[in-house]
Amino acid sequence: MKITVETLIKARVGKVWSAYTSPADITQWNAASDDWHTTTATVDLRVGGMFSSRMEAKDGSFGFDFGGTYTQIVPNELIEYSFGDRVCAVEFMASANGVTVRVKFDAETQNPVEQQREGWQAILNNFAKHVEGIPDIMSVILEGGCLCGKVRFRANQPPVRTFACHCKFCQRVTGTSFFAESIFPLDAVQFNDGELSRYEHVSDGSQKKVYVHFCPNCGTTVGLTFDRWPEVRAIARGCYDDPNAVDITSHIWTGSAQSGVVLPAGIDCFAGARARVDGQPEQATRHDLPAMARLG
Numbered sequence: 001m002k003i004t005v006e007t008l009i010k011a012r013v014g015k016v017w018s019a020y021t022s023p024a025d026i027t028q029w030n031a032a033s034d035d036w037h038t039t040t041a042t043v044d045l046r047v048g049g050m051f052s053s054r055m056e057a058k059d060g061s062f063g064f065d066f067g068g069t070y071t072q073i074v075p076n077e078l079i080e081y082s083f084g085d086r087v088c089a090v091e092f093m094a095s096a097n098g099v100t101v102r103v104k105f106d107a108e109t110q111n112p113v114e115q116q117r118e119g120w121q122a123i124l125n126n127f128a129k130h131v132e133g134i135p136d137i138m139s140v141i142l143e144g145g146c147l148c149g150k151v152r153f154r155a156n157q158p159p160v161r162t163f164a165c166h167c168k169f170c171q172r173v174t175g176t177s178f179f180a181e182s183i184f185p186l187d188a189v190q191f192n193d194g195e196l197s198r199y200e201h202v203s204d205g206s207q208k209k210v211y212v213h214f215c216p217n218c219g220t221t222v223g224l225t226f227d228r229w230p231e232v233r234a235i236a237r238g239c240y241d242d243p244n245a246v247d248i249t250s251h252i253w254t255g256s257a258q259s260g261v262v263l264p265a266g267i268d269c270f271a272g273a274r275a276r277v278d279g280q281p282e283q284a285t286r287h288d289l290p291a292m293a294r295l296g
């Protein structure tokens with residue numbers, strides 16, 4: 001007969017999968033009660049690969065190896081394994097509320113079914129507690145906000161690129177020489193509840209709208225979105241709590257740079273955009289030494 005236990009874990013599926021299959025994590029969650037623990041674990045995560053966990057009573061009075069062989073693996077979705085003459089399937093089902101982990105296994109015949117169910121459920125509950133307790137480092141890799149602090153944002157991944165733009169729009173929208181900005185996938189940046197105002201500007205070049213997002217309280221330009229590239233957003237590098245956490249990897253529209261602006265050595269500089277309207281990349285210039293963007 002089969003026994004099924006399940007739990008809902010409030011975490012990303014990648015994090016749940018990783019904690020379920022990493023020996024360092026397994027030793028932290030694989031126990032049915034506080035007086036038991038897993039002292040060592042090995043995982044060879046491939047079909048035909050083996051796993052083993054050494055489970056011991058903390059007082060050393062009893063212990064055994066729990067091991068088996070993987071028979072099916074679908075990353076972030078399914079693990080099946082055989083152990084002895086029994087089989088077990090572990091499903092990972094991601095939803096808006098988190099990840100439901102369902103473990104379905106063959107009962108053994110020595111202990112009552114209810115006791116087996118309770119034991120496996122207790123381990124699964126421990127697993128959920130462990131995963132939910134892991135700090136979500138990925139979701140706070142970059143943080144920032146406006147001058148007054150009412151608008152705050154955090155990014156859950158590094159920017160795709162960060163560049164300094166010397167175009168006339170960027171000079172005017174920042175009120176300074178150039179706009180250092182990072183490009184992110186749209187949903188990689190989350191904002192707090194602070195109100196963000198939006199100004200619509202029609203680009204001279206493309207005739208498409210650029211949206212300037214700014215704090216209505218202090219006026220800080222926090223970022224841009226674009227009708228032309230709806231899948232990304234720009235975030236002002238000056239708004240990061242630590243602007244030096246990201247490097248500027250190119251300068252663009254240097255042809256309209258202000259006098260006195262110095263371009264660094266060894267970095268791609270483009271007189272105009274990085275690419276043509278049809279997507280063809282433009283030629284970059286790299287200076288051997290820092291160079292004035294505009295002579296005279």
Ligand SMILES: [Zn+2]
Nearest residue numbers: 146148215218
């Ligand atoms: Zn503000």
Ligand SMILES: [Zn+2]
Nearest residue numbers: 165166167170
């Ligand atoms: Zn620009």
